[in-house]
Amino acid sequence: MTSPQPRIGVLRFPGACDDRDAFWALAAFDAEPVxxxxxxxxxxxxxxxxxxxxxxxxxxxxxxxIARFAPAMEAVAAFAAEGxxxxxxxxxxxxxxxxxxxxGVLRRNESLAFVCRDVPLVVERTDTPFxxxxxxxxRLTIPxxxxxxxxxxxxxxYEELQANRQIVLRYTxxxxxxxxxxxxxxxxxxxVMGLMPHPEHAVDPLLGSADGALILSSxxxxxRKSVLAxx
Amino acid sequence: MRATVLxxxxxxxxxxxxxxxxxxxxxxxxxxGEARVGRVVDLELESNDPAGARAEVERMCEQLLANPLIESxxxxxxxxxxx
Numbered sequence: 001m002t003s004p005q006p007r008i009g010v011l012r013f014p015g016a017c018d019d020r021d022a023f024w025a026l027a028a029f030d031a032e033p034v035x036x037x038x039x040x041x042x043x044x045x046x047x048x049x050x051x052x053x054x055x056x057x058x059x060x061x062x063x064x065x066i067a068r069f070a071p072a073m074e075a076v077a078a079f080a081a082e083g084x085x086x087x088x089x090x091x092x093x094x095x096x097x098x099x100x101x102x103x104g105v106l107r108r109n110e111s112l113a114f115v116c117r118d119v120p121l122v123v124e125r126t127d128t129p130f131x132x133x134x135x136x137x138x139r140l141t142i143p144x145x146x147x148x149x150x151x152x153x154x155x156x157x158y159e160e161l162q163a164n165r166q167i168v169l170r171y172t173x174x175x176x177x178x179x180x181x182x183x184x185x186x187x188x189x190x191x192v193m194g195l196m197p198h199p200e201h202a203v204d205p206l207l208g209s210a211d212g213a214l215i216l217s218s219x220x221x222x223x224r225k226s227v228l229a230x231x
Numbered sequence: 232m233r234a235t236v237l238x239x240x241x242x243x244x245x246x247x248x249x250x251x252x253x254x255x256x257x258x259x260x261x262x263x264g265e266a267r268v269g270r271v272v273d274l275e276l277e278s279n280d281p282a283g284a285r286a287e288v289e290r291m292c293e294q295l296l297a298n299p300l301i302e303s304x305x306x307x308x309x310x311x312x313x314x
Binding site: 061062065066069098104105107108109110111112152153154157177 | 244245247248251295296298300301
């Protein structure tokens with residue numbers, strides 16, 4: 001029996017730049033990636049959605065603030081509300097926060113400088129569709145490249161997220177001024193995740209690290225299960 | 232009518248841009264305390280009704296112009312200057 005190939009949508013906004021990397025990486029993990037243009041009002045039949053990195057709409061006003069109103073984002077919100085898997089990477093994370101699909105907000109890096117380097121991370125939670133192939137406490141090395149990756153939540157929100165175990169990834173050293181070094185979070189239901197590091201840029205030892213493969217192959221595996229469940 | 236929307240980082244929110252401006256001003260010899268950097272949005276409105284216009288601009292702020300987690304906003308309304 002051949003295992004079904006999950007279809008994973010990759011949203012394309014004007015100003016996105018990592019859409020093809022995400023597409024390539026998902027295909028490498030045996031998913032069937034499908035580009036979805038930002039003006040689409042309906043998603044095709046998908047098992048998961050990835051919002052890739054970049055600078056949608058020039059990051060005008062606040063990063064992600066304008067992209068969240070793209071017609072395709074309404075469809076993504078509906079997809080997430082039905083329990084669909086959504087992963088936002090970098091700008092995708094910023095968009096999901098602005099859209100209210102993930103908690104917190106991404107601000108200018110504390111240093112005001114663009115950060116572009118491999119960063120060390122620790123996995124805090126493995127019972128999510130995005131980290132099931134990681135071990136709890138596992139250290140990962142995945143690159144970041146952002147000017148606005150300083151995740152912020154006020155005290156009350158942060159306590160709530162801690163209590164709900166919604167912090168999934170943390171930097172193990174200061175990177176951008178993020179509150180408590182948060183690098184990735186999930187929504188309460190656990191079907192939407194955002195992270196600033198770029199797993200799609202770390203899927204082969206030739207790229208310096210293959211640790212991003214753990215995140216993306218977890219997603220592909222979870223999407224495949226949803227195909228099987230639907231059959 | 233015209234509206235000017237002032238968007239500011241909320242009190243207690245770290246403002247690295249403000250800190251950079253503050254230290255530059257000090258280096259130039261100016262005696263300044265804290266500096267905070269926000270954003271101004273000038274809007275031309277079709278409405279001539281101040282209450283309605285204010286309510287509309289408030290909705291704009293809530294939906295798009297400010298992120299309530301980190302920013303506060305103030306709205307100033309003025310009659311559009313006739314030529």
